[in-house]
Amino acid sequence: MNLNGKTLFITGASRGIGLAIAKRAARDGANIVIAAKTTEANPKLPGTIHTAAAEIEAAGGKALAVQTDIRDEASVLAAVEQAVQAFGGIDILVNNASAISLTSTPDTPMKRFDLMFGVNVRGTYLCTQACLPQLIASAKAGRNPHVLTMSPPLSMKPHWFQNHVAYTMAKYGMSECTLGHAAEFKPHGIAVNSLWPRTAIATAALQMIPGVDIARCRKPEILADAAYLILTSDATTTTGNFFIDDTLLGERGVTDLDQYSVTPGTKQFIPDFFVD
Incomplete structure (x- = not known):
């Protein structure tokens, strides 16, 4: 199974992890x-x-660039409509867009709180809701529809909350969408999964955070390759999972993880959040 001719609706795909997933599919x-x-x-x-769009087409795919604010219902519905007009439907939704602020409660202005919940939770829910009729149609046509959300496994350990309550709640809201929608959409034959990195991933956004040693990170391509394995899996059996990138790749026989290191030979990576 591959993604030839499939249509992917990817939020936040202008750079970083979203773009890497797009180019792998392309x-x-x-x-x-x-x-x-x-x-x-x-x-x-x-x-x-x-x-x-230029990078995606250079990689072998067809691209439709749609300026979209995933917090805004009209903007998302218009983007879905453009996708349907251009490609005839949507087979895969990747909820990648996310806002981050690793701040304590006193240091998280409500404007930033609202941004994280608007993008992470509302955006994920809204895009899923808006794409659902197309995903149901894709299932009926035997096109193996998937929803993949870039969010972590759920854990109720205080350790993951205490230093950035708002951010953790916003990311876990995305994961709760996976938990609930996997069960809700299973009768339709739509897969819903989450994917999360074990290590920090070298993106332009991460480089804006002071003190991060990019040399001790992995490249976005590790998530792109892991996402590809999920999106080419049988949607009727591979659903409701919270995958970790390197574990999934290892289970599927990928033994050379060093290819994903920013600095080959690195043994001590910066760990990502939420992975025990």
């Missing part, structure tokens, strides 16, 4: 809907929906 000849906000280049955060 190698099969997939159609990619880039649902992201950035249309003008930012020197601190390179990548726009238009530069992403």
Whole structure:
């Protein structure tokens, strides 16, 4: 099974992990809907929906760049409609867009709180709801529909909350969507899973956080390859999982994880959050 001719609606695909997943799918000849906000280049955060489209098409796919605010219902519904007009439907939704603020309660302004919940929780829920009719149609057509959300396994340990309560709640809200939607959509034959990295991933956004040693990170391609394995799995049997990138790759026979290291030979990576 591959992704040739499949249509993926990927949020936040203008750069980083979302773009890496898009380019991996593009190698099969997939159609990619880039649902992201950035249309003008930012020197601190390179990548726009238009530069992403060019990279996706260079990798072998077809790209549709749609400026989208996933917090806004009208914006998301319009993006879905454009996707359907361009490609005839949607087979895969990747909820990748996310906002982060690793701040304590006194240091988290409500504007930042609202942004994280708007993008992470509302955005994930809204995009899933908006794409659902297309995913149901994809299932009826035997096209193996998937929802994949970039969010962590759920854990009620205080350790994961105490230093950034708002961010943890917002990411876990995404994971709760996976938990609930996997059960809700199972009768339709739609897979719903989450994927999360064991280590910090070298992205432009991460480089904006002071003190992060990028040399001790892995590349976004590890998540792209792990996502590919999930999205090419049988949707009727591979659902309701919280996958960790390197564990999944290892289980599928990928033994050379060093290829994903920013610095080959690295043994001590910066661990990501939420993985016990």
